[in-house]
Amino acid sequence: DWTMAAYREEMVTRIREQVGDAKVICALSGGVDSSVAAALIHEAVGDQLTCVFVDHGLLRLNEAEEVVGMFRDHMNLQVIHAQEQERFLSALDGVSDPEIKRKTIGRLFIDVFQHYADQIEGARFLAQGTLYPDVIESVSFSGGPSVTIKSHHNVGGLPEKMGLKLVEPLRELFKDEVRALGRELGLPPSFIGRHPFPGPGLAIRCPGEITREKLEILRKADAVYIDQIRRHGLYDDIWQAFVAILPVRTVGVMGDGRTYDFACALRAVTSVDGMTADYYPFSHDFLGETATRIINEVQGINRVTYDITSKPPGTIEWE
Ligand code: XMP
Numbered sequence: 180d181w182t183m184a185a186y187r188e189e190m191v192t193r194i195r196e197q198v199g200d201a202k203v204i205c206a207l208s209g210g211v212d213s214s215v216a217a218a219l220i221h222e223a224v225g226d227q228l229t230c231v232f233v234d235h236g237l238l239r240l241n242e243a244e245e246v247v248g249m250f251r252d253h254m255n256l257q258v259i260h261a262q263e264q265e266r267f268l269s270a271l272d273g274v275s276d277p278e279i280k281r282k283t284i285g286r287l288f289i290d291v292f293q294h295y296a297d298q299i300e301g302a303r304f305l306a307q308g309t310l311y312p313d314v315i316e317s318v319s320f321s322g323g324p325s326v327t328i329k330s331h332h333n334v335g336g337l338p339e340k341m342g343l344k345l346v347e348p349l350r351e352l353f354k355d356e357v358r359a360l361g362r363e364l365g366l367p368p369s370f371i372g373r374h375p376f377p378g379p380g381l382a383i384r385c386p387g388e389i390t391r392e393k394l395e396i397l398r399k400a401d402a403v404y405i406d407q408i409r410r411h412g413l414y415d416d417i418w419q420a421f422v423a424i425l426p427v428r429t430v431g432v433m434g435d436g437r438t439y440d441f442a443c444a445l446r447a448v449t450s451v452d453g454m455t456a457d458y459y460p461f462s463h464d465f466l467g468e469t470a471t472r473i474i475n476e477v478q479g480i481n482r483v484t485y486d487i488t489s490k491p492p493g494t495i496e497w498e
Contacts, residue, residue: 183363190348194223198304203228203346204296205306207258208378209246211371212308212349215361219348220306221256222364229257231295233288236264237380240398249370263291268391275387277498284379289337296341305343309350310357374419375453383498387426396479397424400443403476407469417459420447423497431481440481445469448495456490
């Protein structure tokens, strides 16, 4: 796409002008926006950019290795893999209220990121994958009624606190343009097309108390579910799909024995922007096959349900 190629060139020039020979840090989440921003800035200023990938212990199966591996080995970026699982999980110990979960994770995320950023000498800029819709939203919402349904977790407020200037090379783009730019920069198409994943991660897909045991079961079940969706060629038709592990054990039978394991809920929705959503109309065959696979392959789950709530009145995530 020649226009994207030209845009890429122009942005590289603009980033170089803005940053000069200063250092830039970036919180890499593995999401499309921060990934494309990092790839673009890396092209402009190379090793002046350092990314920090915070592993809060609430990521999906193999996610940290995949993201860090791709950026470090495939794209040659400097990435610090912050292994802070213990810190986050112990802070969440015994917490079951959704808002307290989000605030705990958000607050710790900022502390942890700041800790790593402080070690990068001479950092003057913070890169963010802010998109055009984020820019307009923050303007049109100001002064309007403030109704907070869920507190979203990101690095808001961080730049001021750390005395950093922002580099936001995606501020003029919509999501589909960011994807095109990402392809132009050589990010793998499978990566560009990934479903959104919330900052608080699996914490909000584990209603009630978060335990390591539940997280491990959830990771396995989610991996089987997504594998099923990919095998059936449905991944790109769906806006977002995931498993939530329910805070309830139920009785089942397996072989000659009685089981007493967790129930889980599958979620899959179509949406344009995440503001409204419809549940995805899987065939009964698909649902049956997926339930059987999860119960056979994931120890700790003996019952599978499908969430058929649309948004509104439901939200996409369970918390
Ligand atoms: P809900 O559950 O509010 O989600 O219908 C709408 C979209 O937003 C994502 N989401 C989040 N993303 N931080 C994020 O970065 C968050 O705290 C957060 N909460 C929800 C959700 O995955 C869906 O795509």
